[in-house]
Amino acid sequence: MRLAGRGGGRPTVSTNTFTRVLNGGGIGRFAARSRNPEIPSSSISRSDGGMAVPRPLAKVWAAIFSDTENPFFSGVLRGVEAAAARDGYSILLCNADEDLDRENAYLDLAVLGEVAGVIVAPTSEEETDLGRLLDHGTPVVTVDRRALRNQVDGVLVDNAAGACSGTEHLISEGFSRIALIGGPLRTTTARERREGYERALRLHGIEPRAELAVFADYKRQGGYDAMSRLLRTRPRPEAVLVSNNLMAVGALEALREARCSVPRDMGLVAFDEFPWNGMQDPPITTIEQPFDDIGRSAADLLLSRLAGSAATGRTVVLNTELRIRESSVKNRGADLG
Structure with missing residues (x-):
């Protein structure tokens, strides 16, 4: 995969590359490139031969989970999907595999794809940075874990x-x-x-x-x-x-x-x-x-943001x-x- 600048402007990612990476072809390489300190993630955009790029993921949420092998996240995902489907949203599942570089790559891709919203289980409470989503105006909700660098909605258990x-x-x-x-x-x-x-x-x-x-x-x-x-x-x-x-x-x-x-x-x-x-x-x-309740609560918080809620970062805490x-x-x- 190649990140290319056009005429000294912002580095761009082609639509084909974007689709290929989302489908699992090269997230590791994209992670390395997107973490290049000479290419700030906030300056990466999508391009298609100089043409305006439509928003193919405008009715899609990215679910960036720290380990999709863990059945816990499968249970949470079911709750998210059930609530999202009521409003016509689909879910794009991303596996960060407890790896900050992979997580960062998926966060960059969520911005590039202009997804409607993101639900994320942060890999690190202190190091996960959701700022690029917030700067882009993408609503985000955390599940299972906090992300202390950003004030966002979240769903936790006690x-x-x-x-x-x-x-x-x-x-x-x-x-x-x-x-x-x-x-x-x-x-x-x-x-x-x-x-x-x-x-x-x-x-x-x-x-x-x-x-x-x-x-x-x-x-x-x-x-x-x-x-x-x-x-x-x-x-x-x-x-x-x-x-x-x-x-x-x-x-x-x-x-x-x-x-x-x-x-x-x-x-x-x-x-x-x-x-x-x-x-x-x-x-x-x-x-x-309560897997299902965690997922549904996260979806409800995200839907309220998409509906225009400007409430300060809210936290839902559920019992075990x-x-x-x-x-x-x-x-x-x-x-x-």
């Missing part, structure tokens, strides 16, 4: 309360040496879930221990590696709070390889509820996030729900309530 309830449940079951497998601390979710975990421990007179808190990348391999590290800790933890579903899958794989029985040798609570959690052996205790199953119950077979 992560700290969710993590606190999961940890307190483990304590109530008689576990005291409780570990945390957390996400990358550059994200809102990871920091807030650590805060809730530590709050619960302290409420019950247990001082958090640094060696029992391991932070990974919200991916399956990260959960596996984090659990493997915790299993080498002496004395071993008795239970673990896992900050998302993919890391929980990896953690369970590590436990099986180590022949650790859940919950006999290790109690486990994980964020995110999915139909198969109850079919695991043992069934997994989860902290459920603890679903107790056998993975966290010390005496399996006891009444789960």
